[in-house]
Amino acid sequence: MRKRKSLIKTLIIVVAAATPLLLVDWRECLATSKLADMYMILIVFATIQIDRVFMTYKWTILLRKSGVSISIKTALKAYYIGSFWAAFLPSSIGGDVVRVKWLMKETSDRAYIISSIIVERFIGALAQAFIALISFILLTEYMNLKVPFLSRIIYPLLLLSAVGVVMLFSRTSHKIIYGIVCHIPSRRLHESIQKVSNSLMAFRARPGLLVSFLILSTCEQVFPIISTFAMAKAFLVDLSLIWAVITVPIILAISRMPISINSFGVRESAYALILSFAGVTVSQSVVMSLVDRVLLLVATLPGALWMILPSGGHFPEPVISRPADPAEG
DSSP states (O other), X not given: OHHHHHHHHHHXXXXXXXXXXXXXXXXXXXXXXXXXXXXXXXXXXXXXXXXXXXXXXXXXXXXXXXXXXXXXXXXXXHHHHHXXXXXXXSSHHHHHHHHHHHHTTTOSOOHHHHHHHHHHHHHHHHHHHHHHHHHHHIIIIXXXXXXXXXXXXXXXXXXXXXXXXXXXXXXXXXXXXXXXXXXXXXXXXXXXXXXXXXXXXXXXXXXXXXXXXXXXXXXXXXXXXXXXXXHHHHTTOOOOHHHHHHHHHHHHHHHTSSSSSTTTTHHHHHHHHHHHTTTOOHHHHXXXXXXXXXXXXXXXXXXXXXXXXXXXXXXXXXXXXXXXXXXXX
């Protein structure tokens, strides 16, 4: 069964990567790339960096509310280092693991850091799926386009995201998971799972914080829209702002599905397919996607720089204070 799943995933990756490469007109790609406006490219790069700082700021709020006293600078270092490794690891989870390890080098208890990242990921996924749904509705109703195959992607993503958030803060789901983990002969693992579960329940006792984080995560979707719109302007691609608002959230929702290595191929195919509704050619879409991928990688280079600094990228030991018991909330 595992071999079959691995084979199917590999096939998806190959097909996703090959499709845009087979359809693209490389002469048009070259002509499009020559039109690059470096000032607009710099605007795209600046938007990506602002987005990364905003993501760090959101995460820092969760960290502090979960009992970790940490500066924005230290959180920013951890976020950049994790993002750098995520660009080379099979999924963003690998980057999150690196983020935890770098931030908690001198700390034995990682529960509060881990729980903050879990909340960040799940609520972020819900916000992204919600915005993608709005974009899909605009695409079908406002633009009067019938794309039923997208509904088979968007609706399940929203449903899975919502169910995931509900399970994240469900005591019943925690008991089930702990019951499964108990069969693994590792007392240390049992204790770690219990600590993470307790810190997640502490978040549950702060619904105002979770709603605020959901709103911030929803607002964050503006940055990729701005960067894609600026990217189109950089290569003289005829993409209006309204089309960027409609298409970009759908592209992100598709490209971040866990069906490829770092969304390679899937992202390019999503660009080519979804932007085609706006009249953008496959070649123009591929150029925009590839340049965006390069800029995203370059944007993580501060993480690599911090790792090779004389200090070795070590952070000051965060001061940990345990959050209030959920029962006391």
